[in-house]
Amino acid sequence: MDRKQRSALGQFMTPSRVADFMAGLFSPIRDGNIRLLDAGAGIGSLSAAFLERWVRDRQGLGHADVTAYEIDPVLRARLAETLAHHAEIGSVMSEIMDADFIEDAVNRIQFQDVQRFTYAILNPPYKKINSRSRHRHLLRQVGIETVNLYSAFVALAIALMQTGGQIVAIIPRSFCNGPYYKPFREFLLARTAIRHMHLFDARDKAFQDDDVLQENIILLLERGGEQREVTVSTSTDDSFADYAAHAHPFSQIVLANDPERFIHVPTGAVHEASDLPDAFSHSLADLGVEVSTGPVVDFRARDALRDLPEPDCVPLLYPAHFSGQAIEWPRAGMKKPNALRLTPETKKALFPNGHYAVVRRFSSKEEKRRLVAAMVSPELFKTESLGFENHLNVFHKSRRGLPEDLARGLVAYLNSSMVDAYFRRFSGHTQVNATDLRRMRYPSSNTLRELGRWAMKRGAVSQESLDKKILALA
Template sequence: MVFLEHTLQTTRAYVNSRPKSERKAYGQFFTMGTGAMFMSKLFNVNLEKECLNILDAGAGTGILTSAMVDQLLALGFKGKICVTCYENDSNVLPVLYGNLEEIANNVKQFEYRVIAENFLTCQPFGGFFQEEAKYDLVIGNPPYKKIPIEASEAQHMKEVCHGAPNLYFLFMAMSIQQLKEEGQLVYIIPRSWTSGAYFERFRKWLFARTVIEHIHLFGSRDKVFNGESVLQETMIIKIRKTKQRPRSIKMTFSETSDFNNISSISVPYDTIVSNNNYVYLVTNKKEIRCLDSLKTLDHTLVADGLRMKTGLVVDFRTREVLRNEPDSPNTYPLLYSQHIKNGKIIWPVGKENEYICTENKALLQENANYVFVKRLTAKEERRRLQCGIYLKREYPNYKYISTQNKINYILCQEEEEALGVYCLLNSSIYDLYYRILNGSTQVNSTEINMMPVPDKHTIAEMGKMLKGKELSTEMCDKILSAWIK
């Protein structure tokens, strides 16, 4: 760790000299030394090669490059080490140059170049671009920052963009394009790309060109970037540029970035990378069994007309129509996540603004049978999917109701249907499935709609079995066990 330790010292001095708000504006969070060493050790290096061409895009102060050099020297690599660093932050460039010079002055086989341009827009991407790939190995900690779809980077890389993209996966895509066939990439990135509509194009693009070989997950969100207060579900991923799928993916797990007490499991490739191009991040055999049980189901909620949608009312934008008491005939119940209690909707509860007074149909929905699901939960809560049943017969005086946008809802035609959907979402297996699929604390309707479920008839039969019984997870699990093993 000779060069890495030197680079970490200069990085600490740089960090102490710059306000955190300035670095956050760039999405700039530096890799910890332990993380850099772990990442550098994931590569399978051919020690017989005469030259290794390495890319460090968004190089920052050169932490990852320093770790790579330390690792290659420790392995006894005798060939040339040719590193290309992209970095266009003028504040950090002097630190990067100094650290690279430190290596070059002590390692004769080391060569470097720094390209002080925008990594994403200074070179072509996608389409019929056929420039020869340059790099054997790519290592990276890209910037984490959402950008508008109109941004030059997003417009330049339309092939992988949908909605407002994040710089990190654009860096990943451009890096993969620059990778030689059979080349390897190791990145530390958020896990948000593994599911959801925003990243669908990227996932399809990725899996048409590469395979995953290793994923490392962290138990704690706030200790991956030391001292940075980054509340981000983060992962380290190793990818190989090939179309030859391996039989399995190595999954490792540690609570924090000190990488103590790492657990490891080998998981069949098709369990992690599914046919719908979602990536399921499992850490133990219980989670594998969960996926194996549900992947036999070939229906989805949306296919059976049970589409989950997001609540209609953004309350701070519609204050003029909110009421604490009914004050006219066109005043209707406004439901919040606080009304979900023990599997039911309890309304009113004396909360502020529990009514909405409007005839604007965009803010109203029919008084029908629903399952409501909280959109936001705390990471520490026992369940990610927290839902309640709303039955129209219990509120017969209203033609319409409305929903605040911090809850999701599923419209059901019959009571048995609503009970059956609740039975699914309130079960242990579906809560576990969703935690595997999505590491965030937000319940995403797109992902819920694509979950594998029994057919609509079976869902109604489950509802019949639940009718009149307690709405506990234990009861839902018992009913589900008759159909899902």
């Protein structure tokens, strides 16, 4: 199939081993007659995996009705072959819908007497929904407010399920945090119980044939179920060779006092995945510290970019200037510029020279760490101002530098293994947003400054020494 067309439709094909794993998450499918929903069915890999599981479980009883949606005619032809094959080996009736799932589902929901589904298995399309689009308007008619097709499909599937019905879906993990997906999280948590979450440790493995780098999660939800503990499992990739699973109380998945309803995904045993220590309970506002995305957007300031410093220029800092927990500037031979020419426009985006903690907004797929912080020290520069490029998050105080010990304490804290693991529990993005850093919890200002003074005395410290120090402060 043409990749551009698949991209336009948000299509990503489900590998067979992932489909088999997803079908295996359902409770034993022995109940008489089932009604299965597969929205965005593709060639029918998920329906096939489900039906094979059902044939094994059902002990010769009942029949299955499958409703599969697929708007792509090429895929729809293959889907018909898949479902026809299963009709031959079991009591399977299927209906293939070439209708727009969002439009048809909204109609079904509004028609209250429609028969509800007992199971749904989904690999929905992944594509943003414009706030003024027809899809957004239709979703609002049934109380769904969301920004992406994948969350819209899952929300509609929830709405179409009967009480006790089960949904298994593989979707990007981005819905777990951030303000844009809060209405979807509230919708999901109000109507379903989360039974199982599976996370792939390697971002590029679950959909490797499609070059997908988004971190993906598989969910098992029960419509109207009583929320109990949640099984959280992990594997590096779709071979599931290193599969591991642990049960966690729901209080570790969604924190009781969190108004944003972030969904945390602890990936170790319960004692390994607990929340940050109670001593680390302060917000950035408590510290008198702010964090902002770097205001210099380089492609909008092309005429002012300079490879190396010149007169009437200021340093321009990128993630490429990170050298461990420090900044190396200027850096010759790198692909990014080192300086920004002073103009009336660029001056508006500058910070005064000072001590800052900076965090990279993006991590590469090869890196194990999500949080990577570095210290900006004023003695490195001979200018009054600095430029921070948009791929950095900057910790500051009213757009001015921080006390040195506080800045160094923040850098050390953010680079600790404990904090990185905590951050990964609720952030599935490939980027670190300033909003996420604001939502995090921190030690007190005094504790951070003590940590900063400790780091200043020791210079370069190993990860092991840093982690031990953080634990001692807790």
